[in-house]
Amino acid sequence: NAGVTQTPKFRILKIGQSMTLQCTQDMNHNYMYWYRQDPGMGLKLIYYSVGAGITDKGEVPNGYNVSRSTTEDFPLRLELAAPSQTSVYFCASSYERGATDTQYFGPGTRLTVL
Amino acid sequence: EDQVTQSPEALRLQEGESSSLNCSYTVSGLRGLFWYRQDPGKGPEFLFTLYSAGEEKEKERLKATLTKKESFLHITAPKPEDSATYLCAVASTDSWGKLQFGAGTQVVVTP
Known part of the structure; x- marks a missing residue:
């Protein structure tokens, strides 16, 4: 199993x-999440999904959109990038209820907006 | 509102010098407390989940404990490969499916 994979690793916008x-x-997990991590701050939840076709907002959803058409994929869309979106983005997944089940993280995407 | 505070922000240890990291939390009801390890340029890697006060878990040189207000991650006789940022997160009964993360403690172990 590759686990959680993310692309690209780096991007400048x-x-x-x-x-x-x-x-x-590729773990057949039902739940998937997007977080952002800023220096000196904890991870902040952007959006999450409890299954294909079902998504919901997290703590910091403004400026982002998501979709979940399959169990495997959970893309995060940035529209009209702003410098405030410069961050490291992590995707995670868990099998059952996210509140009590372990979340497994991808390697991250480092995004810079200039 | 759920809050998680980790201390210290950074910790520098000599190899073999044991120490503890603190994670203080405020939640309406605790579903679980998670410890992760994060190496530079990588995603968080799961270490432990604790569910109730008094619970303890161990993995190699790491031991996590939980009380009603805080959790400790004890590092016994650390080695340079234990250098990483350690993240604490809580899941509360009011915030289904969501983890509240602390800012982390950066640990550096020198030979």
Whole structure:
């Protein structure tokens, strides 16, 4: 099993550009999450999904969109990139209820918006 | 509102010098407390889950304990390969499916 994979690893965007961060898991997990991590701060939840076709907002959803058409994939879309979105983005997944089940993380995407 | 505070922010240890990291939390009801290890440029790696006060878990040189207000991660006789940032997170009964993370403790172990 590859676990949780993310692409790209690094990306530089100009203000106003858009991009999609890809996340795929091969563990047949129902629950998937997107977090951002800023220096000196804890991970902040952006969006999460409890299964294909079902998504919900986390703590910091503004400026982002998600979709979940399959169990395996959970892409994160950035529209009109802003410098405040410069961060490291992590995708995670868990098998059952996220509140009590272990979340497994991908390697991250480092995004810079200039 | 759920809160998680980790201390210290950074810790520098000599190889073999045991120490403890603290994670203080405020939640309406605790579903679980998680410890993760994060190496530079990588995603968090799961270490432990604790569910109730008094519970303890061990893995190699690491031991996690839980009380009603805080958790400790004890590092016994650390080695340089234990250098990492250690993250604490809580899941509460009011925030289904969501983890509240602390800012982490960066540990450096020198030979």
